Amino acid sequence: MDNMSSHEIVVQAIDLSKRFGTFTAVDGATFGVNHGEIFGLVGPNGAGKSTLIKMLTTLLPVTSGRASIAGFDVERQAADVRRHIGYVPQLLSADGQLTGYQNLLLSARLYGVPISERKTRITRALEGMGLSEVADRLVQHYSGGMIRRLEIAQSLLHRPAVLFLDEPTVGLDPVARRAVWDHVRLIRTRLKTTIVMTSHYMDEVDQQCDRMALIDRGRIAAIGTPSELKEKAGTGATLDDVFVQLTSGTAELEGNYRDVERARLAAREHG
Amino acid sequence: MLNVPDSPPASTDEPRFIDRTFGYATQVFAVVAVELQKLEHDPMELLSRAIQPALWLLLFGEVMAKVRGLSSGNLQYLDFLSAGILAQSVLFVAIFNGISTIWERDLGILHRYLASPAPRSALVIGKSLSGSVRALSQAVIVYALALIIGVDIRLDPLAVLGVVALITLGACLFSTVSLIIACLVKTRERFMGIGQVLTMPVFFASNAIYPLDLMPLWLRTISSLNPLTYEVDGLRALMLVGGQSVYGLTIDFAVLFGIFAVLIGVAAKMYSRMGF
Numbered sequence: 001m002d003n004m005s006s007h008e009i010v011v012q013a014i015d016l017s018k019r020f021g022t023f024t025a026v027d028g029a030t031f032g033v034n035h036g037e038i039f040g041l042v043g044p045n046g047a048g049k050s051t052l053i054k055m056l057t058t059l060l061p062v063t064s065g066r067a068s069i070a071g072f073d074v075e076r077q078a079a080d081v082r083r084h085i086g087y088v089p090q091l092l093s094a095d096g097q098l099t100g101y102q103n104l105l106l107s108a109r110l111y112g113v114p115i116s117e118r119k120t121r122i123t124r125a126l127e128g129m130g131l132s133e134v135a136d137r138l139v140q141h142y143s144g145g146m147i148r149r150l151e152i153a154q155s156l157l158h159r160p161a162v163l164f165l166d167e168p169t170v171g172l173d174p175v176a177r178r179a180v181w182d183h184v185r186l187i188r189t190r191l192k193t194t195i196v197m198t199s200h201y202m203d204e205v206d207q208q209c210d211r212m213a214l215i216d217r218g219r220i221a222a223i224g225t226p227s228e229l230k231e232k233a234g235t236g237a238t239l240d241d242v243f244v245q246l247t248s249g250t251a252e253l254e255g256n257y258r259d260v261e262r263a264r265l266a267a268r269e270h271g
Numbered sequence: 272m273l274n275v276p277d278s279p280p281a282s283t284d285e286p287r288f289i290d291r292t293f294g295y296a297t298q299v300f301a302v303v304a305v306e307l308q309k310l311e312h313d314p315m316e317l318l319s320r321a322i323q324p325a326l327w328l329l330l331f332g333e334v335m336a337k338v339r340g341l342s343s344g345n346l347q348y349l350d351f352l353s354a355g356i357l358a359q360s361v362l363f364v365a366i367f368n369g370i371s372t373i374w375e376r377d378l379g380i381l382h383r384y385l386a387s388p389a390p391r392s393a394l395v396i397g398k399s400l401s402g403s404v405r406a407l408s409q410a411v412i413v414y415a416l417a418l419i420i421g422v423d424i425r426l427d428p429l430a431v432l433g434v435v436a437l438i439t440l441g442a443c444l445f446s447t448v449s450l451i452i453a454c455l456v457k458t459r460e461r462f463m464g465i466g467q468v469l470t471m472p473v474f475f476a477s478n479a480i481y482p483l484d485l486m487p488l489w490l491r492t493i494s495s496l497n498p499l500t501y502e503v504d505g506l507r508a509l510m511l512v513g514g515q516s517v518y519g520l521t522i523d524f525a526v527l528f529g530i531f532a533v534l535i536g537v538a539a540k541m542y543s544r545m546g547f
Contacts, residue, residue, distance in 0.1 A: 111387055
């Protein structure tokens with residue numbers, strides 16, 4: 001999407017819903033993400049953030065409504081959507097039994113990066129993420145932050161228009177978190193990649209995101225820049241206050257056993 | 272508010288047929304390469320798999336060879352058995368191949384594959400071929416064992432090539448069965464249970480350790496529907512000096528290939544839903 005103007009909407013969801021049986025995980029989400037933006041999806045555990053991302057990345061079929069990425073419909077043009085996105089799931093997606101280089105090579109092959117460019121792009125990706133020295137080490141010996149950076153590098157090799165990051169810093173210590181964010185910001189500046197991320201660290205969202213949507217029980221409760229949302233909540237309010245005001249307050253009860261299991265698993269794998 | 276174009280843009284410029292084919296092959300190879308790289312990092316795994324065929328050939332085979340009533344055509348029983356044990360080790364390696372997919376799903380690695388633009392069939396074929404990489408390394412071990420115990424093995428290049436092709440095809444087939452099971456059960460415990468329940472009937476209801484002529488009619492009928500029977504049948508002809516195929520090699524290959532092709536279609540559908 002080289003000819004994309006800076007005001008173009010790259011990610012669009014219109015009345016997007018996902019139901020599992022009688023349970024509605026995402027309920028009529030409508031929003032747009034502008035080219036080059038870092039857009040945050042925020043909400044309590046089980047609010048529907050990951051489900052929303054999975055629909056946008058074609059991993060889950062849509063129940064109703066529609067969504068498009070770089071102009072391609074997620075349902076009807078799934079393969080085109082996949083070519084234009086990078087996705088870093090919440091759980092571990094780099095293979096621990098391979099080296100960092102081999103993980104990148106796998107992505108390059110799956111995404112059809114031309115042979116002539118593979119080596120250069122992989123070498124640059126390793127340099128860009130500060131992983132050159134550990135390129136030939138098995139990923140199971142990497143630290144959590146290094147694995148995350150490798151996963152981000154893997155998702156960028158094909159130069160996607162949009163990068164989806166699902167809880168990119170879950171289970172990381174503050175130093176590793178900062179390193180991940182430094183690299184994400186660098187990607188945005190250098191490659192002009194649009195970034196859609198989820199997080200439940202409010203401080204991160206406040207610092208990193210240009211705009212954000214607060215999701216509660218599958219619905220978008222508020223949308224805007226972090227400062228707009230804070231203003232609405234009252235003078236001196238923090239995003240945490242916004243979060244408490246706008247979510248149903250029963251949030252804590254919402255995370256089920258599987259969410260906890262997944263979060264802990266992710267924390268263990270990346271920690 | 273938001274305006275969505277009614278007609279979405281056409282797919283990105285359609286690459287030429289040859290580029291598409293090459294791209295598809297690269298995506299298949301990407302999956303196989305991962306398997307090769309892992310085996311390179313941990314070669315011990317292959318050696319540990321040699322124990323089972325060794326037990327069958329050295330213990331079971333040596334004793335059963337002395338049973339007089341066991342007529343195995345013009346072949347010595349040990350020769351007859353070695354082709355069956357080769358097929359069996361292919362089956363056993365392949366039928367548990369799908370567990371890696373469950374493992375990848377639990378960890379999250381599966382999403383790396385599913386979020387990629389690679390056609391699901393390319394991923395599934397790659398997974399199947401990965402199973403055959405392991406199966407072929409088993410074959411080397413069975414060949415070595417068979418030579419040691421004096422089995423009369425055909426070593427002409429054409430025969431060896433035929434064996435490689437047949438093992439690859441058989442392993443692909445059973446790996447795909449395994450992948451389908453993995454997609455159905457989704458947990459390691461259930462997968463192991465079903466894998467174990469499945470292997471023995473498939474093994475015993477085939478011509479692997481006794482000839483079809485000895486079976487009662489009902490078992491012979493079941494056996495003729497069992498892909499392992501065709502695998503063993505073809506292997507006997509290609510592997511052994513004086514070995515003969517009951518069905519003919521063309522039928523053996525055609526049956527295995529036909530079943531494999533159908534299974535790939537089923538597995539590709541199911542694999543794409545594995546990430547839910």
